[in-house]
Amino acid sequence: MLFLTYWFVIFAAFALGLYWVAPHAGGRRLILLSACAVFHWHFAGPAGVFPIVVLGVVTWFAGGSRNPKACLAGIWLCVLALLFYKYTTFLCQEVLGALWPSVSSAALDAAQHVLPLAPPLGISFFVFEFVHYLYDVRKGREPIRNPVDFGIFAIFWPSIVAGPIKRFEQFVPVLHHGTGNVCEQDVAEGLIRVAAGLVKKFVADNLAAYLAFWAPRFADIPLGQRWWIFVAIGLRILLDFSGYSDMAIGFARMMGIRLPENFNWPYVARNISDFWHRWHISLSSWIRDYIYIPLGGGRRGVVRRMVNGIIAFGLCGLWHGAAWNFLVWGLYHGLGLVIHANYRAVVGRFGQRSFDALGRTKIVPWACTMIFVHVGWLFFFYPVPQACKMLKLLFDFST
Amino acid sequence: MVLSFLACCWGGRLTTQDNHFVHFMRFHQALAPSTQYFPTVSQTRQYVKHHAGRRQILVIVAGSSVLQGTGQTEDSLWSTRLQEQLGDEYKVINLAMQAARANEVGFIVAESLVNTYKKMIVVVDVGHAYLDGTPDGLMYKYFYWDAWYKGLIQPYAARNARLQQMLEIPVDPKVRASSAAVGIPETTEARREGWLDSRFYFNDLWSTLAYTSFFTVWTPFSTSGDHFYQPRRDFPDRDQGAPPMEQRYQASRFNESMEGIRKSIIQGCTKTAEGDWVLNEDAPRWEDMRQAAINCFPKMMREHTLFVIKDYSPYYTSRLSVGEQRGVEIVQNKTIGIVEEAGFPTVNVTGVFGAEDFMDGIHLAPSGGEKFATALSARIRGLAKKLGYTP
Numbered sequence: 001m002l003f004l005t006y007w008f009v010i011f012a013a014f015a016l017g018l019y020w021v022a023p024h025a026g027g028r029r030l031i032l033l034s035a036c037a038v039f040h041w042h043f044a045g046p047a048g049v050f051p052i053v054v055l056g057v058v059t060w061f062a063g064g065s066r067n068p069k070a071c072l073a074g075i076w077l078c079v080l081a082l083l084f085y086k087y088t089t090f091l092c093q094e095v096l097g098a099l100w101p102s103v104s105s106a107a108l109d110a111a112q113h114v115l116p117l118a119p120p121l122g123i124s125f126f127v128f129e130f131v132h133y134l135y136d137v138r139k140g141r142e143p144i145r146n147p148v149d150f151g152i153f154a155i156f157w158p159s160i161v162a163g164p165i166k167r168f169e170q171f172v173p174v175l176h177h178g179t180g181n182v183c184e185q186d187v188a189e190g191l192i193r194v195a196a197g198l199v200k201k202f203v204a205d206n207l208a209a210y211l212a213f214w215a216p217r218f219a220d221i222p223l224g225q226r227w228w229i230f231v232a233i234g235l236r237i238l239l240d241f242s243g244y245s246d247m248a249i250g251f252a253r254m255m256g257i258r259l260p261e262n263f264n265w266p267y268v269a270r271n272i273s274d275f276w277h278r279w280h281i282s283l284s285s286w287i288r289d290y291i292y293i294p295l296g297g298g299r300r301g302v303v304r305r306m307v308n309g310i311i312a313f314g315l316c317g318l319w320h321g322a323a324w325n326f327l328v329w330g331l332y333h334g335l336g337l338v339i340h341a342n343y344r345a346v347v348g349r350f351g352q353r354s355f356d357a358l359g360r361t362k363i364v365p366w367a368c369t370m371i372f373v374h375v376g377w378l379f380f381f382y383p384v385p386q387a388c389k390m391l392k393l394l395f396d397f398s399t
Numbered sequence: 400m401v402l403s404f405l406a407c408c409w410g411g412r413l414t415t416q417d418n419h420f421v422h423f424m425r426f427h428q429a430l431a432p433s434t435q436y437f438p439t440v441s442q443t444r445q446y447v448k449h450h451a452g453r454r455q456i457l458v459i460v461a462g463s464s465v466l467q468g469t470g471q472t473e474d475s476l477w478s479t480r481l482q483e484q485l486g487d488e489y490k491v492i493n494l495a496m497q498a499a500r501a502n503e504v505g506f507i508v509a510e511s512l513v514n515t516y517k518k519m520i521v522v523v524d525v526g527h528a529y530l531d532g533t534p535d536g537l538m539y540k541y542f543y544w545d546a547w548y549k550g551l552i553q554p555y556a557a558r559n560a561r562l563q564q565m566l567e568i569p570v571d572p573k574v575r576a577s578s579a580a581v582g583i584p585e586t587t588e589a590r591r592e593g594w595l596d597s598r599f600y601f602n603d604l605w606s607t608l609a610y611t612s613f614f615t616v617w618t619p620f621s622t623s624g625d626h627f628y629q630p631r632r633d634f635p636d637r638d639q640g641a642p643p644m645e646q647r648y649q650a651s652r653f654n655e656s657m658e659g660i661r662k663s664i665i666q667g668c669t670k671t672a673e674g675d676w677v678l679n680e681d682a683p684r685w686e687d688m689r690q691a692a693i694n695c696f697p698k699m700m701r702e703h704t705l706f707v708i709k710d711y712s713p714y715y716t717s718r719l720s721v722g723e724q725r726g727v728e729i730v731q732n733k734t735i736g737i738v739e740e741a742g743f744p745t746v747n748v749t750g751v752f753g754a755e756d757f758m759d760g761i762h763l764a765p766s767g768g769e770k771f772a773t774a775l776s777a778r779i780r781g782l783a784k785k786l787g788y789t790p
Binding site: 005006007009010188191202205206207209210213 | 587595627
């Protein structure tokens with residue numbers, strides 16, 4: 001957690017201090033850009049800075065040209081970079097390994113000479129933002145003309161590591177408004193938001209330590225404790241992720257810049273569609289706008305809509321990590337959304353009335369949604385066989 | 400918000416003025432960074448100042464788990480036996496910490512008190528052909544920088560120069576990742592922590608509250624009956640001591656233990672064509688140790704820092720070949736020699752232990768602790784006389 005390093009505390013004190021005392025908006029934006037560069041250089045290192053600089057420059061020029069082919073080429077370059085840095089090992093080991101074992105080990109050896117120890121900092125986020133930028137420019141949106149604004153959009157330090165995923169059409173105006181109008185109210189509210197995020201992170205870290213200890217002992221503990229762990233897994237990821245988002249939004253607010261909300265009480269959702277309107281909102285809307293809709297969305301019939309939804313969420317799952325369990329988690333949610341969107345056509349009138357009656361109780365749809373989501377978290381965090389075993393043990397009433 | 404922050408800083412500063420430890424015998428598991436409790440230099444100094452009279456000869460036990468007494472219960476702790484044997488003229492305080500190097504934790508506290516306690520002896524342990532050369536320590540860097548930035552230890556040119564040298568060497572990302580994986584902190588972050596804490600006292604505040612009032616970090620340690628949010632002073636010393644003889648020296652660890660001993664021989668000796676081990680004067684390990692002795696221990700501390708080397712458990716050494724046993728002896732003697740060259744007094748506690756005196760290859764069981772205390776008390780008396788502390 002980069003925001004919890006001492007380096008960051010000293011960095012934030014200097015960067016925010018300089019930002020606040022800068023006499024005008026243009027100066028603040030320059031200071032902000034410099035701070036973003038320092039932040040990124042420190043945490044990403046030279047190997048991590050190289051890809052974002054290259055992709056950023058390509059995106060800037062491709063977008064600036066407004067040439068559709070250039071924009072498309074930029075999109076492909078960004079996607080290939082993400083695949084290379086994040087998925088090469090997975091593709092070599094898991095996919096190629098299953099199909100062509102002899103080629104797989106040679107490919108992996110070759111890749112490990114070229115790949116850095118870890119994917120570049122924030123690559124999943126900045127690639128998505130660059131793709132969105134080029135896609136929208138290609139569709140006719142006005143590109144960012146000011147290189148300082150673009151630079152800040154590309155490496156905005158509060159959100160580069162873990163979101164929210166920004167949209168340039170919203171970000172640039174709030175950037176200009178914020179740098180020109182930061183006030184004590186923004187600083188105070190931002191600080192409170194950061195503090196709230198910090199508290200959530202502390203609780204989440206405690207839960208993580210607890211789960212790391214007890215989850216491997218799942219088979220040996222009482223049933224009640226297993227269900228508590230089942231709940232704690234969902235609680236942990238919500239607090240961890242929303243806590244980080246709170247801190248990102250809070251730090252941005254301290255600079256007068258309002259980032260979009262990323263979580264909206266997801267665990268009050270009463271159906272899976274509602275859940276995805278509340279959970280990691282910036283990601284789900286990105287998936288919708290840049291994968292689901294380009295694939296055809298719901299415009300080409302029911303079957304195509306279902307397939308598009310499952311593909312979009314499968315990719316959403318893989319975005320979270322290069323492993324099969326993330327893909328399974330994504331497909332699981334994709335299937336859930338498909339079922340939610342289409343079950344009424346299948347269950348008939350009696351079924352529809354029954355579901356409507358249950359729906360009016362509020363607690364039943366909520367409980368079903370939560371169980372669905374929390375079962376999904378088992379697949380998110382654990383390898384598929386272990387997740388299935390844990391699920392089975394939740395209903396082992398002999399313990 | 401600002402006022403609250405300043406109040407916390409002031410509160411933290413106030414906590415450095417008093418002793419908070421109660422019934423402190425050693426840094427047991429609940430009072431160690433391994434279970435997320437980070438004692439500060441100020442806290443530890445206050446404990447020493449509260450319990451050791453200025454006229455007493457202060458004996459600070461520093462170093463690793465061997466001197467911390469892993470394998471001994473609180474009641475059978477070797478440093479308590481040492482106190483009994485030395486009498487009231489001395490005050491023995493055990494500040495050793497698991498995995499601590501000779502220049503960490505207890506040594507830092509001793510260094511910070513050297514001008515307060517004119518009669519002081521620090522006891523540290525040294526491994527066979529091993530003396531860590533990291534000036535700010537390996538596992539407990541925060542402790543060094545806490546002392547440094549609060550002005551509790553004095554600049555020492557060789558140590559500062561070595562630190563500067565190490566900071567200028569770019570860290571290989573793989574080394575950084577593997578160090579992080581085993582919990583070894585980075586010097587740069589530890590420095591920043593120390594610098595910030597010297598101004599805002601958050602570690603002192605937090606550590607005091609964690610000891611006296613409440614704790615907020617869950618650890619697996621707290622699964623055994625106590626609640627994680629209880630203050631750490633409520634947690635007893637849970638070292639159950641050495642198990643019965645038949646449960647020590649597990650077969651699964653035999654090879655690893657033997658390899659560890661053999662590795663120390665290889666690091667300091669060469670094997671002749673006849674299969675004997677002879678001292679290798681040019682082994683890099685000896686020069687590393689010489690540099691460590693110079694860089695990590697200020698000159699003013701050396702004459703009263705007593706380095707202890709002792710045997711491995713005879714359970715293992717008796718299973719070495721005759722040549723390997725000779726190699727162990729050569730390495731022991733050379734280790735002592737290097738430490739003495741740097742100006743430290745030493746004590747070589749060998750030949751007094753049986754297999755039943757150890758819990759494992761290096762940690763002493765209560766009976767071994769008793770013998771260890773006896774051997775050490777004689778040496779400490781001798782050193783105290785030499786230093787002019789006693790007539």
